[in-house]
Amino acid sequence: MTLSKTASKITATASSTAAPTPKKNALVVGSQLNKTVQVGEQTLSIIKDVNIHVNAGEFVVIMGKSGSGKSTLLGLLAALDHPDSGSVELAGQTLSTLDEDALAVIRQREMGFVFQSFHLLPTLTVAENIAFPLDIARRPNKVRVDELIEAVGLSHRRNSLPSQLSGGEQQRTAVARALVSHPKIVFADEPTGNLDEQNADQVMQLLLDLRQQVGSALVVATHDAALAKMANRVITMHDGRILSQ
Numbered sequence: 001m002t003l004s005k006t007a008s009k010i011t012a013t014a015s016s017t018a019a020p021t022p023k024k025n026a027l028v029v030g031s032q033l034n035k036t037v038q039v040g041e042q043t044l045s046i047i048k049d050v051n052i053h054v055n056a057g058e059f060v061v062i063m064g065k066s067g068s069g070k071s072t073l074l075g076l077l078a079a080l081d082h083p084d085s086g087s088v089e090l091a092g093q094t095l096s097t098l099d100e101d102a103l104a105v106i107r108q109r110e111m112g113f114v115f116q117s118f119h120l121l122p123t124l125t126v127a128e129n130i131a132f133p134l135d136i137a138r139r140p141n142k143v144r145v146d147e148l149i150e151a152v153g154l155s156h157r158r159n160s161l162p163s164q165l166s167g168g169e170q171q172r173t174a175v176a177r178a179l180v181s182h183p184k185i186v187f188a189d190e191p192t193g194n195l196d197e198q199n200a201d202q203v204m205q206l207l208l209d210l211r212q213q214v215g216s217a218l219v220v221a222t223h224d225a226a227l228a229k230m231a232n233r234v235i236t237m238h239d240g241r242i243l244s245q
Ligand SMILES: Nc1ncnc2c1ncn2[C@@H]1O[C@H](COP(=O)(O)OP(=O)(O)OP(=O)(O)O)[C@@H](O)[C@H]1O
Pocket: 037, 038, 039, 046, 064, 065, 066, 067, 068, 069, 070, 071, 072, 073
């Protein structure tokens, strides 16, 4: 599929997506989450009594001022970081009871990640970066990798290193990598924050389109109000708390 066809398809699908299913079917449930950090002598509370859920296949945007706790909350939901209290469940499994090895397997198999600063492995090519989650899970799948390279419009760049790519090309690689293993959920933290408007639109449309094909839920922390309009649900954070969801 060409990029422009992808773009028009997602514009059509995003606005016609059904309302989220009720909370009892939630894929991710964060309950009574609290997180503090130590800054010198001071203990700062940066996530305060947060209750949050994400349904299977749902597209949720988290908005809020800089410093309101969006990235911290994403880190807790993805079990990249531990809460001081409270729990996170993914598909009914409580993540805080698992050791680091078990969490790493869940992240590889069930989660995809897209970060503001791309986070590609610098010594691997585009094709190798996209294949990486499958390769470390010992489930290589060349057909799937080729399909995604084409979907993100990088067939001509498959053997390039990240340092040889533009920002938009790097982020399209990261989007393909995030979806390659058909994750249940993709976490994206300001995925378009380092891109110009045209590249930002293209990357977001690809992310939305590919996750729709896979059926993954998507949680995006962003300042982009246009993106919020496309979401199933917008969660607003202020000073470590959820104001509305
Ligand atoms: N390791 C840390 N040590 C000290 N303070 C921290 C740490 N991590 C986060 N904070 C503080 O916690 C608050 C929430 O940070 P967080 O990065 O989650 O905000 P954010 O909403 O993602 O902001 P932005 O929109 O700028 O990305 C901020 O005040 C930040 O300074």
